Amino acid sequence: MVDTRILCGRRVVLTRPLQTSDDLHGLLQKEGAEMIYLPCIRFHSIPLNPERLQKITPGSRLIFTSQVAVGEFFTQVNALNYNLPVDVICFGINDKTTRLLSCHFNGKCCNAKAKDSREFAAGIIENSAKNDAIIHPVSRAADATMEAQLAAAQLSYERLEIYEPVNAVDAKAILLLLQVIPDLLIFYSPSAVAAFSRVVPASCEGLVKSIFCAAIGATTEGALRRDGFAKIITAGQPTTAAILKKIITHFQAQNALHFFEKNNLESDWSLDYE
Secondary structure (H helix, E strand, O other), X not given: OOOOOOOOOOEEEEOOOHHHOOOHHHHHHHOOOEEEEOOOEEEEEOOOOHHHHOOOOOOOEEEEOOHHHHHHHHHHHHHOOOOOOOOOEEEEOXXXXXXXXXXXXXXXXXXXXXXXXXXXXXXXXXXXXOOOEEEEEEEOOOOOHHHHHHHHOOOEEEEEXXXXXXXXXXXXXXXXXXXXXXXXXXXXXXXXXXHHHXXXXXXXHHHHOOOOEEEOOHHHHHHHHHOOOOOEEEOOOOOHHHHHHHHHHHHHHHHHHHHHHHOOOXXXXXXXXX
């Protein structure tokens, strides 16, 4: 029996650590994809101590832009047996980050439902007074987009770096991957893009950058473009459902184009990146 699943025979590379990849791995596999697991980064803790935590005062807003930051922050706080001040309010950038927050924190958790960090910052500005202390547990590699927005609004902002990404991929892994060219590379962060690009052998650079990429959002897409990738499809929202839909739509179009080309037929189909 012929396998008619949309992703049948497609080799798809997931560059995110499997434990943070939600259901995407299984969902793509269910659609017939041959999944390849190639985590590009791992996370190294930057130790917290009571002195650093004293910046969190009663009434502070703790803002979280990733599930990794939530896990790292509360793991370290609990290991120190440190009690956060009363009336602290936690804000998560989206549904999944906020759900994880509610598992770790018994106080008030607010879901910003933001599509990106700029929209998240705008929501924080709207819901904060100038004397509110805003504390941002974050990766050392995170850009200063939110910091600039909050500073422009004259809010008290403290960047609390609690982890940093380090390379988990090397040139040998890239060469092994290229033995059979993948159909798609999936990236969830600029850090993963940088880690991947950093170890691509110069002799393979043109080949690698001709591969289609899927980006979780505009920031990751920007990192891919800066590193020379051109064939990029980008999720409309930074969610598993959105990136899955974009990938499925892309391969539907690609399958249709191949059919029309094979049969010398004209087609109105086009690929998303064009």
